[in-house]
Amino acid sequence: MSQLTKRRWPAEWEKHQATWMAWPCRKEIWSNGLEKARHAFAKIANTISEYEPVNMIVRAEDAPSAQKLLNSDIEIHFFELDDSWARDISPLWVEEQLDGSKHSLALKFIFNAWGNKFEPYAHDAKVAEHITQIVQSKVESHDVVLEGGSIHGNGQGTILTTKECLLNPNRNPQLTQDDIESFLLKTFGAKDVIWLNKGVFGDVDTDxxxxxxxxxxxxxxxxxxxxxxxxxxxxxIYHENREIIHDAGMSLVEIPEPEARYRDGEREPLSYINYYIANDLVVLPAFGCKQDQAALSMLKDLYPKRDIKQIDANEILIGGGGIHCITMQQPLIQSA
Structure with a gap:
């Protein structure tokens, strides 16, 4: 970047141009069946479509189910998929300012299926490229493994992440923590990175x-x-992260975790944090447990100007993720 170029990664609560999603297709991860997973995805997509445009990536052979379950105003794009986690296979858009002009820039990274955990993934690794072609974005490619769900930004130059994920040797073993931090700061035009130690217990698919x-x-x-x-x-984990957040000078709000649930003896990574912000809307997961109502009340307080829709996320959890994991915002960056 030249000295005259500035970048900013818009916060998720800023205005969106659209939401991107991908239609479930990897049969083996949906133990309750693809049909239930697709109904769950459709519920999320149809809800969001009432507030902003939704683009759904669908394999050609899955067109009948998508067209049956999705609202007619959802735009379907046909190309090959391996899985359905749009958060991690989509580009990330930043706002780029050059000599007084403002433009949208799509950042494209390497996708290796969370450290080669699921195969095949060659089609998913090309999704970001397909999306940039559809929206005709200016593109910048990076030879670094990075998933959208592994980082979060405040729109003002601070990035939040975990060491458990970004320092995992199954991502970028050739890079040190300092290397990765420098890369994030430069690529996203950020000022600092807050490194939490670990993510929620049981989140083994994404580390x-x-x-x-x-x-x-x-x-x-x-x-x-x-x-x-x-x-x-x-x-x-929460105790350690709490201290790190306070030391970083940030205010902290805490939401009760959902009651523990185990499958095959392993704790499932239930999380109310895995919600999606759309234009004038927050889509919050519900798990059918006693903490659901408290989570809803807290989100209403945190986002008083947005509608809060709480939707059952149990079928999405079965596949290994949540509502935020299956959605990716395309920020509205108007040229100036």
Whole structure:
């Protein structure tokens, strides 16, 4: 970047041009069946479409199910997919200012299926390129593994992430923490990075993505989960992260974690943090547990100018993620 070029990564609560999603297709991860997963995705997509445009990526052979379940105003784009986690396979858009002119720039990274955990993934690795062609974005490609769910920004130059994910040797083993931080600062035009130690317990598929444990709700406030139960596997994780957030000079709001749920003896990574902000809307997960109502009340307080729609996320959880994981915002960056 020249000295006359400035970048800013818009916060998720800023105005969107559209939302991008991908239609479920990897049968083996949906133990309750693809049909239930698709109904869950459609519920999210149809809700968002009432507030902003939604683009759904669909394999050609899955057209009948998508066209049956999705609202007619959702735009369907046909190309090959391996999986359905739009957050991690879509480009990330930044606002670029050059000599007084403002433009949208799509950042494209390497996708390796969260450290080669799922195969095949060659089609998913090309999704970001397809999207940039559809929207005709200016593109900048980077030879670095980075998923959208692994970082979060406040729109003012601070990036939030976890060491558990970004320093995992299955991502970029050739890079040190200092290397990765320098890369993030330069690529996103950021000023600093807050490194939490770990993500929520049980988030083994993504190695502790930030979007399951903490997020910005404004430029100075971070929302994270909490528990007073010392028996919780997350108790010490929350305690350590709480201290890091305070030391970073950020305000902290804590939301009770959903009650523990186990599958095959392993704790599932339930999270209220994994919500999606759309234009004038927040889509909040519900899990059918006693904390759901408290989470809804808290989000209403945090986002008083937005509608809050709480939607059952259990079928999405079965596949290994949440509402934020299956959505990606394309910010509205108007040329100036």
């Amino acid at each position: 502790g993505h930030i979007d399951n444990i903490a997020c910005f709700v404004d430029d100075k406030t971070i929302l994270t989960q909490s528990t007073s139960d010392r028996a919780s596997e997350n108790f010490s």
